[in-house]
Amino acid sequence: MLSEKRIFVDKANKDKEGPTLKGPIMNTASQYKAQGNGQGIMRHAPQPQQTQIPSQYLLQQLQGSHATNQPQTDSSNPSLLVQALFQGPQSHQGQRIGNQQMQPHVVLGSQTLQSSSVVPPGQNQPTSQSPHYDTIQVEDPTTFHWQHQVQLVQMSRKCNQPHFYARHAAVSSRKLLGKNGNNNMPGVDGSQGNQPPNLLEATKTLLMSTDPTAEQAESGENKSATDPLLWFKKLSNDTQDEDEEIDASTLKDPTRQLWRALDLSGQQLLHLSEKLFRYDFLTKLYLNGNGLTELPSSIRQLKSLTVLDVSQNLLSSFPPELGILFNLRYIYAFDNRLTDIPFEFGNLYELEFLGIEGNVNMNPEYVNILAKRGSRGLTIHLRDNAPRPTPPKSRQWIYFSNDGEIIEEQEYRQQQTEDDIVNTFTMMTYNTLCQHYATKKMYRYTPSWALDWDYRRERLKEQILDLQTDIICLQEVEHKTFDDFWQPIMLSHGYKGIFHVKSRAKTMKESSAYKVDGCATFYRTSKFQAVERKHFEYGRIAMSQDKFKKTEDLFNRFLNKDNIASVLILEHIPSGNKLVVANTHLHWDPEFNDVKTMQVGVLLDELQAVIRKHLSPKDITKVPLLICGDFNSKVHSAVYQLFSQGTVDKHEDIIGRDYGKFTEEGFRHPFHLQSSYDSIGELPYTNVSPTFTDVIDYIWYSTPSLSVKGVLGQVDPDYSKNIIGFPNADFPSDHIPLLSTFMFKKSSAPRPDTRVDFRSDFRGSRKT
Numbered sequence: 054m055l056s057e058k059r060i061f062v063d064k065a066n067k068d069k070e071g072p073t074l075k076g077p078i079m080n081t082a083s084q085y086k087a088q089g090n091g092q093g094i095m096r097h098a099p100q101p102q103q104t105q106i107p108s109q110y111l112l113q114q115l116q117g118s119h120a121t122n123q124p125q126t127d128s129s130n131p132s133l134l135v136q137a138l139f140q141g142p143q144s145h146q147g148q149r150i151g152n153q154q155m156q157p158h159v160v161l162g163s164q165t166l167q168s169s170s171v172v173p174p175g176q177n178q179p180t181s182q183s184p185h186y187d188t189i190q191v192e193d194p195t196t197f198h199w200q201h202q203v204q205l206v207q208m209s210r211k212c213n214q215p216h217f218y219a220r221h222a223a224v225s226s227r228k229l230l231g232k233n234g235n236n237n238m239p240g241v242d243g244s245q246g247n248q249p250p251n252l253l254e255a256t257k258t259l260l261m262s263t264d265p266t267a268e269q270a271e272s273g274e275n276k277s278a279t280d281p282l283l284w285f286k287k288l289s290n291d292t293q294d295e296d297e298e299i300d301a302s303t304l305k306d307p308t309r310q311l312w313r314a315l316d317l318s319g320q321q322l323l324h325l326s327e328k329l330f331r332y333d334f335l336t337k338l339y340l341n342g343n344g345l346t347e348l349p350s351s352i353r354q355l356k357s358l359t360v361l362d363v364s365q366n367l368l369s370s371f372p373p374e375l376g377i378l379f380n381l382r383y384i385y386a387f388d389n390r391l392t393d394i395p396f397e398f399g400n401l402y403e404l405e406f407l408g409i410e411g412n413v414n415m416n417p418e419y420v421n422i423l424a425k426r427g428s429r430g431l432t433i434h435l436r437d438n439a440p441r442p443t444p445p446k447s448r449q450w451i452y453f454s455n456d457g458e459i460i461e462e463q464e465y466r467q468q469q470t471e472d473d474i475v476n477t478f479t480m481m482t483y484n485t486l487c488q489h490y491a492t493k494k495m496y497r498y499t500p501s502w503a504l505d506w507d508y509r510r511e512r513l514k515e516q517i518l519d520l521q522t523d524i525i526c527l528q529e530v531e532h533k534t535f536d537d538f539w540q541p542i543m544l545s546h547g548y549k550g551i552f553h554v555k556s557r558a559k560t561m562k563e564s565s566a567y568k569v570d571g572c573a574t575f576y577r578t579s580k581f582q583a584v585e586r587k588h589f590e591y592g593r594i595a596m597s598q599d600k601f602k603k604t605e606d607l608f609n610r611f612l613n614k615d616n617i618a619s620v621l622i623l624e625h626i627p628s629g630n631k632l633v634v635a636n637t638h639l640h641w642d643p644e645f646n647d648v649k650t651m652q653v654g655v656l657l658d659e660l661q662a663v664i665r666k667h668l669s670p671k672d673i674t675k676v677p678l679l680i681c682g683d684f685n686s687k688v689h690s691a692v693y694q695l696f697s698q699g700t701v702d703k704h705e706d707i708i709g710r711d712y713g714k715f716t717e718e719g720f721r722h723p724f725h726l727q728s729s730y731d732s733i734g735e736l737p738y739t740n741v742s743p744t745f746t747d748v749i750d751y752i753w754y755s756t757p758s759l760s761v762k763g764v765l766g767q768v769d770p771d772y773s774k775n776i777i778g779f780p781n782a783d784f785p786s787d788h789i790p791l792l793s794t795f796m797f798k799k800s801s802a803p804r805p806d807t808r809v810d811f812r813s814d815f816r817g818s819r820k821t
Contacts (some may be wrong), residue, residue, distance in 0.1 A: 066742060186411055189412065203386075205252065219337045260406060310334040313335055318342045359403075363381070373396075383405060394420070396438070404428055405428060450794075480634075480679060483637070485524070485529050486512055490529065524679075526572070531567075559720075631677065649706075650692055653696065675757045679752065679754050697728065700765075702720070714750070728751050729751075730764050768789060
């Protein structure tokens, strides 16, 4: 029963006697409770052959009460206590602890070696009872990477005891409590000795000796965070260390899971219950010293797992699903029957150590790569040499009736009239991932060849042109790439376009400014012609206009962001309708959600002025309007609420911030806007990375003048469940394109012709 297994509570609230356990562990009364600051509290339910008691009494039972000729161990010395726990009770026929019969044993694979006599500390164990371990043959066993394997496998073999990690955690807790002056616990003396590190601690210590420059060279990372091209950009997908994540904020939240590690070591388990894998909060799972022959595929559910110990089992293979657990940092698989490592391990970009010594039939190629280049080098090899996965099924269009109900494509075609076809057009928004942001450090899970700009550029071109969209709005397009690549290609396929660069380019020399990204908008010349174009620099507008109060937040949080919007007024040639298209890319950092809300407030305010000036409508709300881009905002954000509801006030994203009337009275706008994907409740995601997968891209449209007739659906779900992030071989950006089909609603008399003749060889400029 899982409820009978011992667990280690990583952190606990020091104001409480102990944490309330949830999940598979029953919170039964312990025979002993560690008190004090609560670091590393150990609890367990009573077991038939395991009872946790204070250290001095444990040592008396292990050494003294029935074996008077044995030297007594100092119970106040943690290192001696750990030694006793390693070697088991010192008795010739097994002794009782409390009312439980203790029978010492060593678990090796599926065999349990019952010991009729256990040798006291410092004495050699009889050769006939010593387990034999085989060693892998390596071309160069002297490399420090392989020496790590040799040293750690020896320590791992000593951990092959029932609940070893839980026992070690209890000793650590007692030692720490003694240091903090709490000597109420029997047998604790904070001034005595140092206990040996456990396997995980030893691994971290050894890895610290690795040359960091060599690791950096292995990853190929040479971009500097001070590079102006990377300002205001997320630079890494690294996850935090598991121990760092359980911080004070976690302890203050009673709904958060406080225990996250489960020790099932040395339990002679042959199979694992599927119920175990429901506990997706687990960060450490110890299964060493059992008789497991396989790990079930459902282990993929443990997405938070950082440490997995399956050493001293009978495993013949790793499940490929382990490659989905991108948070894994340490995998111990010593002394099994493993022969290969799945290519899916190339996804484990956080993996710092993979222990494979003792698997004598392991693929020699992988053994030698690990010995020469370490665990990180092996994962890079697997990542870059993995066979291409089966491509996903094509994304399917979802069609809507005039009432907004989802219908089949055939029915949709049958309902279309000639007027409907004339008044219909398609639109795309797509963050293409600028090549300067696609660093090997940021996308360590992406094969190097799939991250290469030449490969991604060709895939982007194929993807965009194959979709045959009438209006195309792109974000993160480098200025030089727009001039040299996109504009010539799009012109040859019947498109014209405009480009506006981010405002940071104004502060840089010309050669560097040409590499800054911005927003590009293209339109099919057979359907649209340009009437007017504008671009908004959010910071400059807020600084130059008196209606924006010059507050501390405006100066310190808003003005130093360089995001922009590109606006294009088009005329739909078949119908004569005017259409306003805004393409924007908001700031990325979730710590600045107030800034994003303010940027949208500026955008919507400026759009009103542009529409009134250039279209002079009787009712501004009835002008066809599309606002699209990468908003870096989820569906519960203030940005989403402002667009969809027309106002936002007292939202958590803006509470406590001062932007004058925008925060005092609330953000408001007159447009009636809706997300084009609202009818299906948005897609499962538009941005995919290991640390963040959600919807942050949208196409907003004015409901009085436009209706949605179709949207491009989600990425193949069967494909999605086996990837941890984009870009990859099939998706050249970390975002996916959004496509919608719109139809102009019937309007009144046609508007006067206000066309402006743009040069066919128009080149976007960074200058204003």
